């Protein structure tokens with residue numbers, strides 16, 4: 001049942017848990033931290049590190065737990081309220097922190113997301129935009145998929161008149177290594193509904209979301 005259906009049954013405001021498993025993705029299973037620790041030890045040894053050194057003894061365990069933390073999304077409650085006043089202008093939450101791992105190198109990409117929507121019958125608790133970004137960021141990702149899945153998920157749960165997501169991030173796989181292009185930032189956007197179809201709404205959203 002989505003937020004709209006729950007609200008219609010239970011009254012003006014509703015809260016229900018959004019579990020990571022509602023997020024479509026590829027190849028997720030349970031995390032086996034002990035197996036990850038053994039694999040991290042093998043990897044670090046293959047890279048020439050001496051894991052008997054006292055400073056490195058616990059490194060495989062730390063590495064496994066850190067990667068598990070970065071790839072295991074947390075459940076949260078999605079709270080929506082009746083849009084009693086019929087508020088129909090843009091709501092935009094800017095500068096939501098983004099921290100994720102690129103699925104190609106398993107190196108971090110970090111930046112900000114700007115998430116906006118045009119309400120219809122329901123409005124969303126403001127903190128839930130940041131939680132929604134975090135839900136989709138805590139997994140090996142591409143920036144494009146992160147941007148689109150946040151927008152699609154909001155559209156599905158909230159049924160707004162329009163939704164838009166802009167993500168701006170630095171990919172350490174191309175700034176610290178490889179192309180070594182420090183200072184490059186990648187911008188992606190997804191706009192749906194009226195924010196996509198109505199040129200002035202779209203322009204307003206993109207102007208506000210892309211303002212440095």
Ligand SMILES: Nc1nc2c(ncn2[C@@H]2O[C@H](COP(=O)(O)OP(=O)(O)OP(=O)(O)O)[C@@H](O)[C@H]2O)c(=O)[nH]1
Pocket residue numbers: 102103104141142143144171173174177178179
């Ligand atoms: N489209 C997209 N590409 C990404 C993202 N994160 C990393 N990449 C790219 O994935 C590509 C992987 O390319 P490969 O040629 O297989 O990997 P590589 O040999 O390590 O390439 P270099 O990074 O160019 O050294 C690179 O161009 C990365 O910059 C992302 O979020 N979106």
Ligand SMILES: [Zn+2]
Pocket residue numbers: 102103104105106107171173174
């Ligand atoms: Zn990468």
